[in-house]
Amino acid sequence: MCGIVGCILNKEVAPTIIESIKKLEYRGYDSVGIATLTDKINVKKGSGKIKEVDDQIHLTEIDGNIGIAHVRWATHGNPTKENAHPHNSCDNKISVVHNGIIENYKELREELEKEGHTFKSETDTEVIPHLIEKYTKQGNDLLHATQKTINKLIGSYALAAISIDEPDKIIGARKESPLIVGVSEDGNFLASDVPAILNETRQVIYLDDNEIIQLEKDNVTVMNNQLEPIKKEVVTIDWNPEMAEKGGYPHFMLKEINEEPQVIKDTLSESPKIKEIVSKFKNFNRICFVACGTSYHASLIGEYLIETQLHIPTEVILASEFEYFQNTLDDHTLVIFITQSGETADTLKALKTAKKVSETLAIVNVVGSSITREADHVIYTRAGPEIGVAATKTYLSQLICIYLLVAHLSDDTWLIDKLSKLHDYSLNSLKHEENIKNIAKKYKSASDFFYIGRGFNYPTALEGALKLKEITYIHAEGYPSGELKHGPLALIDEGIPVVGILPPGPSYPKTYNNLQEIKARGANMIILGSEEDTQINQIENKILFNPGIDEIIAPLIYIIDLQLLSYYTSIEKKIDPDKPKNLAKSVTVV
Structure with a gap:
C-alpha cells in the first residue's frame, strides 16, 4: 500500500x-x-x-x-x-x-x-x-x-x-x-x-x-x-x-473488501515469479499445507485443487497440531506454509521443523517477516496492509497465489484464463450490497447460522461461518453438504438461516438435493449461485452471480459476498467489525 x-x-x-x-x-x-x-x-x-x-x-x-x-x-x-x-x-x-x-x-x-x-x-x-x-x-x-x-x-x-x-x-x-x-x-x-x-x-x-x-x-x-x-x-x-x-468508508473492513478487485490485479502480477519458483522445485510426490484460521481454509481449497488438477496426495495440517504429523515428512514432500503476517508463532515453529527434512514454500503478505527468512521459497500475496482483524483481502490473495501455483505446476492455460476474469467478477459481486444489507437486517437476531457446501466450496462454507463468528458473535458452522444426514440435519429447525453455496458444476445436483432437504425442514435459505440457475428462483433470498463461474473458480468470488454478509450483520448488531472482542490480527505467541 x-x-x-x-x-x-x-x-x-x-x-x-x-x-x-x-x-x-x-x-x-x-x-x-x-x-x-x-x-x-x-x-x-x-x-x-x-x-x-x-x-x-x-x-x-x-x-x-x-x-x-x-x-x-x-x-x-x-x-x-x-x-x-x-x-x-x-x-x-x-x-x-x-x-x-x-x-x-x-x-x-x-x-x-x-x-x-x-x-x-x-x-x-x-x-x-x-x-x-x-x-x-x-x-x-x-x-x-x-x-x-x-x-x-x-x-x-x-x-x-x-x-x-x-x-x-x-x-x-x-x-x-x-x-x-x-x-x-x-x-x-x-x-x-x-x-x-x-x-x-x-x-x-x-x-x-x-x-x-x-x-x-x-x-x-x-x-x-x-x-x-x-x-x-x-x-x-x-x-x-x-x-x-478509511477512504470515506465507515470501517476498515468494508474498505478492504472494496479493495479486493485491485488486490486481484496486484496478486495476479506475481504469476511470472510463481512460474519461476515452480521451475526450481525438486521432485516431490506429496504436498502438505500448514496454516491457522483463515489461512487454513485457503489451504483446504488448495488441497482440493491440487488433488483434482495435479493428482498429487495432499493434506492440510493445523499449525498448532503440526508436531503430531512431523514424523511423516521426507525429502519428497513439499510443505507449504500460509500466513498473512509471516509471524504466526505456531506456523513459524512448524516451518523450522519441516525445513530440516522437506522443501518449504511460504505464502506471505509481509516482506521481510520471520517466515520469509526461513522458507526455501516465498510467494508474496500483494494484498497490502490489512487493518481489520477479520481477514478479507488477504484471504482472497492467498487463494489467488494457490491457484497460480497449481496453474504453473500443471501448465494449465484454462485456469490462467479463468483467473484473468476474476477482476470483473469481483466488481459484479460488490454490486450485491443492498441485497446483502436486507438479508443482514432480517437475520441479525439469529442465534445460529449454517453454511453448506460441497467439494471446492466446503472450505468456503467454513470461511463464511468463521467470518460471521468473528465479527457478529453469532454461532455459525460450516458443513459439507453430504454430511447432513450424519448429524447436522438434527440441528435444523424452523426459521434457522442456512447459506447454501451452489455454483454450477459436477457437485451441483447432490448439493441442490441436500439444500432441498434443509428447506423442507423449515430453514430460511440464502443461496449463492448462478443467475442462470432457474431451479433456485423459488427461494426467497438469493445472492446471484455472473454466469460462467463454475465450482472450481467459485471460492475466489463467492467469499466476497459472505464477507459482506458478515460485515453488514455486525453493523445491524451495532458491533465494531474492525475490532472483534478477544481477537488479535497476528497471533505471535504459541
Whole structure:
C-alpha cells in the first residue's frame, strides 16, 4: 500500500511533510524517508516507524521549500534503509517516491546497468529515477522525461519526482495506484490519500489512471499521458480525519473488501515469479499445507485443487497440531506454509521443523517477516496492509497465489484464463450490497447460522461461518453438504438461516438435493449461485452471480459476498467489525 506525500510551500516543508506522512501510517509500513531540494537533493530515510527513525536522524531537520516523502510497505526487497524511498538517480539530481509494482523492473534494470547505471537497492522503484535521468540527459525536461519513463513501465504506479535542475516543481503520475492533489493558499500537495493533507487543505483534485500532474507553488496542471491539459474538478472534503483514513468508508473492513478487485490485479502480477519458483522445485510426490484460521481454509481449497488438477496426495495440517504429523515428512514432500503476517508463532515453529527434512514454500503478505527468512521459497500475496482483524483481502490473495501455483505446476492455460476474469467478477459481486444489507437486517437476531457446501466450496462454507463468528458473535458452522444426514440435519429447525453455496458444476445436483432437504425442514435459505440457475428462483433470498463461474473458480468470488454478509450483520448488531472482542490480527505467541 505505502504512502506518498509531496509539497511545494512558501516555507520549509519538512515539518509539514512529516506531519502529513504520519497521517498515512494507518496504511501499514516498514520504513520512511524524505527528500527535499536546496542546491542539492537532501535525503533522510530509515527502516522502522516514523518516530523511531525521527528519533535517530531527525527527519524534520532538513532544509528546502519543496519535498517528497514516503512510508513503504515492502514489496521488492526487505525493509531496510537501502530499500526505503526516496530513490535517487546516479548523478543525485533526481529523486523519486513510488507506490505500486513495476512488473518489468528486472528487464529495465538489466538494460540500465548495461548502459552504466549503478543501483543501490533491491527495489523495483529504483529503475524510475534512473530512467528519468537517462531521458533528461537526452535533452528532455523533467515533465517529458517522466512521460517517457512511465511509457516504459509495465505495472501500477503512483509516483512523484523532483530534480535540482527544476527546483520549482514536482511531477506526479498515476496508474492503478491512488494519487490526489491538495490545493491551498500556502502551496500545493500531492498525496496517496486524503488524510495526509486534511490539516493543510480540504480542496482536493482526484487524479485518474494515465494522468500526469505538474505541481508548482501557485499552479497545478493536470494532463493526459500525451501531456494535453485536462480540466479537473476541485472537490471540497468534509470527512473528519478518522473517516478520511478509511477512504470515506465507515470501517476498515468494508474498505478492504472494496479493495479486493485491485488486490486481484496486484496478486495476479506475481504469476511470472510463481512460474519461476515452480521451475526450481525438486521432485516431490506429496504436498502438505500448514496454516491457522483463515489461512487454513485457503489451504483446504488448495488441497482440493491440487488433488483434482495435479493428482498429487495432499493434506492440510493445523499449525498448532503440526508436531503430531512431523514424523511423516521426507525429502519428497513439499510443505507449504500460509500466513498473512509471516509471524504466526505456531506456523513459524512448524516451518523450522519441516525445513530440516522437506522443501518449504511460504505464502506471505509481509516482506521481510520471520517466515520469509526461513522458507526455501516465498510467494508474496500483494494484498497490502490489512487493518481489520477479520481477514478479507488477504484471504482472497492467498487463494489467488494457490491457484497460480497449481496453474504453473500443471501448465494449465484454462485456469490462467479463468483467473484473468476474476477482476470483473469481483466488481459484479460488490454490486450485491443492498441485497446483502436486507438479508443482514432480517437475520441479525439469529442465534445460529449454517453454511453448506460441497467439494471446492466446503472450505468456503467454513470461511463464511468463521467470518460471521468473528465479527457478529453469532454461532455459525460450516458443513459439507453430504454430511447432513450424519448429524447436522438434527440441528435444523424452523426459521434457522442456512447459506447454501451452489455454483454450477459436477457437485451441483447432490448439493441442490441436500439444500432441498434443509428447506423442507423449515430453514430460511440464502443461496449463492448462478443467475442462470432457474431451479433456485423459488427461494426467497438469493445472492446471484455472473454466469460462467463454475465450482472450481467459485471460492475466489463467492467469499466476497459472505464477507459482506458478515460485515453488514455486525453493523445491524451495532458491533465494531474492525475490532472483534478477544481477537488479535497476528497471533505471535504459541
